[in-house]
Amino acid sequence: MRYDCVIIGGGLSGLTCGIRLAETGASVAVISTGMSALHFSSGSIDLFGYNGEGRTVYRPFEFLDEFVGSNPRHPYALCGARQVREALFYFRGQLDLEGIELYNNDESNHFHVTTLGTLKPTFFSQRSVFNEKIRLAFEKKSMIAALNFEGYRDFYPELAVINLRRNVLFRNIEIITGKIVYPDYGDPQRNPFEYRSVDIARIFDTERYLEELAVQIRNAASGAAFAAMPAFLGISNFKRHHKLLQELTGLLIYEIPTLPPSILGMRIDNALKSRFASLGGVYIAGDTVTGGSISGERLESVVTENGGGSALSAGSFVLATGSFFSGGLVSEFSRVREPVLDLKVYSDAERSRWYAPEFFPRRGHPFLEYGVETDERLNPKTGDGRRVKNLYCTGALLPYYNPIKEGSGGGVAVSTGYRAAELILEGNS
């Protein structure tokens, strides 16, 4: 098979890139090993949340304008501040087409509530996580009811409420907790005390349970203006059912991320895949690229685990395989390597410097900043120093940024994916 572009890695970055390319009529294949990191994400898209001193960044684009100048190796610098903005709003437009509306506070960050009730600055959130109405009710100091199913293991409102109450923003806001119980549902063999967010999402996706759930939610909220619920309010019928639930209860119902799997992230994952498919993109799931053949300055083709030896060739390739967790980087006793093509990697030779002494360090863990070194066109080098000009590296695979410390993971994935697509399109025209 020959494609215009083969994208290795089907996460946020790979799919953003794939959609942008497929939109122009290019033939694009995405090869994905398994679940993307979106399934473990907050479902909000961070752009830049914290500066070098750990202080909150309120206006991320203004911040970036200056930041990219003094941090030339940072992925945002490789994209350029202008293209970062372009990428993010392009991304929002694509999700909009799939029925997922992202909220943004104009040019500013807003805060989303975490599982533990801390607040994190982010740029886009799903409207069930934050929107203007929530802001308004919040400003009016309306009462909040944090609700949960009895026996759901992956969210404990009590642990979040204590931290929320301590936050200045929540001062003078009354927060109560309440319990609801599962409707008589599904498989009697399954233990409802072991339901995960996906199991509960299925309940909310089933229309006939909504009325019963609405009654329970209204009663448990006992007079609050909003109900904060773990993010499990459905996937496939979420938009319609969420609206219906709000009408039935008369409450503003918003979602708080839970332990994985992340329903908020899965919604985005599904939307991106659906958008990619509707543009004619080919998504190859459950296969892993194991190597490729490079001749001169070009990657000619790649082989996969299930490909039976036949190669996939393409005009250009994108490597969006993620960091260690996703398998894009592999660490051994004393080195870090890139497993598909053995590309040149930035890391530290001394293993004791890969990490900080504490698990929650102020300065973050260095290993999060390791990755495949590229030039400003996102082209990597092979281990023996040859540049590969038709291969573009994007997303968490890239070095010189710390997604958690900066609060920049989603933004880097989206903007470098988009940037790679633009570079490929530029080269073709």
Added chain:
Amino acid sequence: MRRIETEAIVIGGGATGAGTLRDLSLRGVRAVLIEKSDIASGTTGRNHGLLHSGARYAVNDLESARECISENRILKKIARHCIEDTGGLFVTLPEDDPSYHGKLIEHCRYAGIRCEEIGVREALRMEPNLNPEILSALRVPDGTIDPFRLTSANVLDAQERGASVFTHTEVEEILRDGDRAAGVRCRDRLTGEKIEIYAGIIVNASGVWGQRLSASAGIELRMFPSKGSMLIIDYRINNKVVNRCRVPSDGDIIVPGDTVSLIGTTSKKVDYDRIDEITVDDDEIATLLESGEKLIPSVSRARVLRAYCGVRPLIAVSGEMDGREISRGIVLIDHEKRDAVGGLITIAGGKLMTYRLMAEMAADLACAKLKAGKKCRTHRTPLPGSERRVDQARSVKFFTGIPNSVVGSTLYRHGHRIRNILHREKRNYGLICECEMVTEGEIEYALKKLNVRDIVDLRRRTRIGMGPCQGQLCAYRAAGLFVKYDSATSDESNKMLVDFLEERWKGIKPVLWGDALREVEFGYWIYQGLFGLGDVRFEEEAEKR
């Protein structure tokens, strides 16, 4: 200040202290245990969990070997739910001195340890992962013992017989009344509460930490701490204890334990001032992996879960300072005779294997001084959980409806006490830790009955967070259950979540490569990226438990 009067105080919640508490309670002596951290959190919980046959000591230390085999037989009866009677092998590698093999057989005979020569083929049949190059193999009655379960069962039994237990409580001072030690002043490290406890006798069973404690009573007790490091491998790669048949040396044993295997051990002298901050060094990891691989080659492909180390409590008997008089055996000191301080005895040295014997010796002396108490019964009274032999098939049938794997794991960890834990109620058997099959019911039981005060304690009682994921999901769930079962406030639960993850991190750091690093990135992503746990600002110390 709270004031308590009792007959005996035991300081130190390791196996020896817990065993002494139980021994005294069985004799009808009222006793109180004080432990500065959690039970089995010191040397007791930081070894390879080997139920020694004594063969390892037979050539060099016949007395220890004899003690081991005698206790080995007793423990198999009284602590069967803490033990796996796996059997053990001593294998000779091509590079080893072949004469040690014959010596070991001979000395095992002197010590009364059953030691039989089996063929190489037979050894490989028993243990298929074994290095096929071995020259010879011996079979000995080694087994495995879970030190956490063992200590907890001793404490539980004592409490059921009326003893009191204070964990996370530190002895600040031994209170003197003239030439007698009359009691202790201690402080609850979690609440800050001060407690004074008075008793007719104080048993110091605080192991290597006894040097500091004794100093507070003006007594010199010199310890020579030696560090031993171990690695935990993600899979159970062997079913029998595999020893290297040579003079004791670094990295000569692989012990299976629950779902994992452990490679032991190194030996390094450490300064006494550093005993609370020792870590595993890179050269130790390299030595252990290299030697482990020689015994079982698949070690090289296994994931290392964690590295940890403990301090052996070697003690200077006569107070000599040059270390020549260091004893590796059991040391019982009557401070009335040695230092003219009445009411205080020290039990130290020895090993996990001889904890019961040490407890018996200490309790004998304590009772003699109190002029109270009956004869020792610990050698024939089974521990809670080991009251009766439990049949797995019958238990599975009894708990029909509950997944077999849950019944099996609960039974494995709690023996006969499974009936106090499992109920045919969905809430009860819902899983909280999927790696180790820990249910909500087991956690509830541990919170209510087993002196659990934080998630790290809970891990020692239930194995929560000990599996391949090292607590990624279950730690948060456990924190939630502390609140649900009224064992902590929300703020305390958040705080103990940080403490738990930091504690896990200590053991993961030294082996941070490969899948361990992947797992850490995932965990950090969840707890910092998703939860913002590192940003939580806790209330002042005043709001402590």
